[in-house]
Amino acid sequence: MKLSYTPVKNNQFQFEITGSKSISNRYLILKTLFPNLELKGLSNSDDTQVLQKALSQPLKEVKEIDIHHAGTAMRFLTAYLSTIPDNEIILTGSQRMQERPIGILVEALRILGAKIEYVKNEGFPPLKISGKSLQKDKISISADVSSQYITALMLVAPSLKNGLNIQLESKVTSKPYLKMTAQALESVGLKVDFDTNTIKVYPQIEIEPKQIAVESDWSSVSYFYSCLALMKTGTFEISTFYQDSLQGDSKVAEFYKLLGIETRFDKESIRLSKVENFKLPQKIELDLNDTPDLAQTIAVTCLGLEVECVLTGLHTLKVKETDRLVALKNEIEKFGAEIFITTESLHLKPISNLNSEVKIKTYQDHRMAMAFAPLALKTDLDILNPEVVSKSFPDFWEKMKMLGLQ
Numbered sequence: 001m002k003l004s005y006t007p008v009k010n011n012q013f014q015f016e017i018t019g020s021k022s023i024s025n026r027y028l029i030l031k032t033l034f035p036n037l038e039l040k041g042l043s044n045s046d047d048t049q050v051l052q053k054a055l056s057q058p059l060k061e062v063k064e065i066d067i068h069h070a071g072t073a074m075r076f077l078t079a080y081l082s083t084i085p086d087n088e089i090i091l092t093g094s095q096r097m098q099e100r101p102i103g104i105l106v107e108a109l110r111i112l113g114a115k116i117e118y119v120k121n122e123g124f125p126p127l128k129i130s131g132k133s134l135q136k137d138k139i140s141i142s143a144d145v146s147s148q149y150i151t152a153l154m155l156v157a158p159s160l161k162n163g164l165n166i167q168l169e170s171k172v173t174s175k176p177y178l179k180m181t182a183q184a185l186e187s188v189g190l191k192v193d194f195d196t197n198t199i200k201v202y203p204q205i206e207i208e209p210k211q212i213a214v215e216s217d218w219s220s221v222s223y224f225y226s227c228l229a230l231m232k233t234g235t236f237e238i239s240t241f242y243q244d245s246l247q248g249d250s251k252v253a254e255f256y257k258l259l260g261i262e263t264r265f266d267k268e269s270i271r272l273s274k275v276e277n278f279k280l281p282q283k284i285e286l287d288l289n290d291t292p293d294l295a296q297t298i299a300v301t302c303l304g305l306e307v308e309c310v311l312t313g314l315h316t317l318k319v320k321e322t323d324r325l326v327a328l329k330n331e332i333e334k335f336g337a338e339i340f341i342t343t344e345s346l347h348l349k350p351i352s353n354l355n356s357e358v359k360i361k362t363y364q365d366h367r368m369a370m371a372f373a374p375l376a377l378k379t380d381l382d383i384l385n386p387e388v389v390s391k392s393f394p395d396f397w398e399k400m401k402m403l404g405l406q
C-alpha cells in the first residue's frame with residue numbers, strides 16, 4: 001500500500017483507541033475462572049478475538065484450537081487448558097507461532113503435574129494438552145525469554161488448590177507485564193504478593209461481582225507519538241488513558257519527551273503536544289528490557305528525525321512475530337541508513353536524505369507496518385501487506401488517514 005502525506009488543516013486531532021490487548025487477554029482468562037466479572041472496552045484486536053472465541057466454546061467438544069499469531073493466547077491457554085480436567089485438546093498456531101519457544105512454560109506446568117505433549121517439535125507448538133487438576137504449589141522458572149510464561153501461571157494460580165509460589169530465575173524480561181498481571185488479579189479481589197523475584201498468588205474460589213473497564217492500548221498510542229514527533233506542529237487528544245496505568249508501555253510518554261513530545265494527563269485522556277522551541281538531541285540511548293514492543297517505533301522515529309539511537313535490552317525481539325532486529329535492519333537499510341545489530345541491541349546512525357519510494361516488508365508483524373507508517377510524513381513509501389496491523393490495532397489505517405497519511 002503506497003502511503004503519502006497531505007497535511008490536514010491545523011493538525012489538531014481528538015480520537016479514541018480501543019482496549020489494550022494485553023489487559024483484555026488477562027481478564028478474559030480471569031473471567032473463565034470468575035464468571036461474575038463483567039468486562040467493558042475489550043480490545044478489538046485479532047489476538048483478543050481469537051482468545052475470546054477459544055474460550056466461548058464448550059471445551060469438552062473441542063479437538064483443536066488455533067490461535068494464529070497470538071503469543072498471549074498461546075501461552076495463557078497452555079496454562080489454562082492444563083488445569084481443566086477431562087479435556088484433550090491440540091493447541092496450535094500460525095507457522096511463526098510454531099517457531100516461537102514454549103518449552104519453559106511446558107516444563108514448569110509438567111513439574112506442577114500437567115500432561116502436555118509436543119505434536120511436532122520439542123519445545124514448540126503445537127501441543128497436545130490433557131487437562132488435570134494440578135496439585136503442586138511451588139515452581140521455579142527462567143524469566144529471561146518471555147514474561148508471558150509467568151503471566152500464564154499467575155492467571156491460573158488462584159484456581160489451584162493451594163495457589164502458587166513462583167520463583168523467578170535469571171534476569172527478568174518485560175517485568176511491567178508481570179506487574180500488570182498482579183494488578184489485574186488484585187483488581188478483581190485476588191491476593192498476590194510480588195517481591196522482586198518471588199510471586200505468590202493465593203487460592204480463591206469466588207470473587208464479588210465486579211465490573212472492569214479496560215484501558216486503551218499504550219503500545220498502539222506509541223505510533224501517534226512517532227507521528228507527532230515527525231510532524232512540524234499539532235496536538236493529539238487520545239482516550240481512554242489513566243495516569244496510573246497498568247501498562248508498562250505508558251513509559252513511551254517519558255521516552256518521547258526526549259524527542260520533544262509533551263504528554264498531559266487529563267481525566268481519562270492524554271494530550272500530546274510539541275515542546276516549543278525544542279532542540280533535538282544528537283543521540284538517544286535507551287534500555288528497552290521492560291518495554292520491548294516500543295523498539296521498532298523508536299528506531300523508526302529516530303531514523304526520520306536524524307537522531308542517532310542506541311537501543312539495548314532487545315534480546316527477546318528475535319522470538320516475537322518475526323526476528324524484529326533482523327527485520328528492522330533489512331528495512332532501515334533500504335532508506336540508505338547505517339544500522340548495526342547484535343543479539344540484544346541496535347545502533348542506528350543518523351542520515352539526512354532518506355531514499356524515497358521504499359517498499360517496506362512487514363514479515364507478518366503488525367509492529368513493522370505500524371512503526372514504518374509514520375515515516376511517510378517525511379518521504380513516500382510503500383507498506384507491503386498492510387493488513388497485518390489487525391493483530392493488535394485493526395483501526396490503525398483509518399487513524400493514519402485521519403492524520404493525512406493515505
Ligand SMILES: O=C(O)C1=C[C@@H](OP(=O)(O)O)[C@@H](O)[C@H](O)C1
Pocket residue numbers: 021022023072145146147148151173174177292293316
Ligand atoms: O504479557 C503480555 O501481554 C505481553 C508481554 C510481552 O511479551 P514478552 O514477555 O514475551 O516480552 C510483550 O512483548 C507482548 O506484546 C505482550
Ligand SMILES: C=C(OP(=O)(O)O)C(=O)O
Pocket residue numbers: 069070071072073293320321367392
Ligand atoms: C510480541 C507481541 O505479541 P505476542 O507476543 O503476544 O504475540 C506484540 O504485540 O508485539
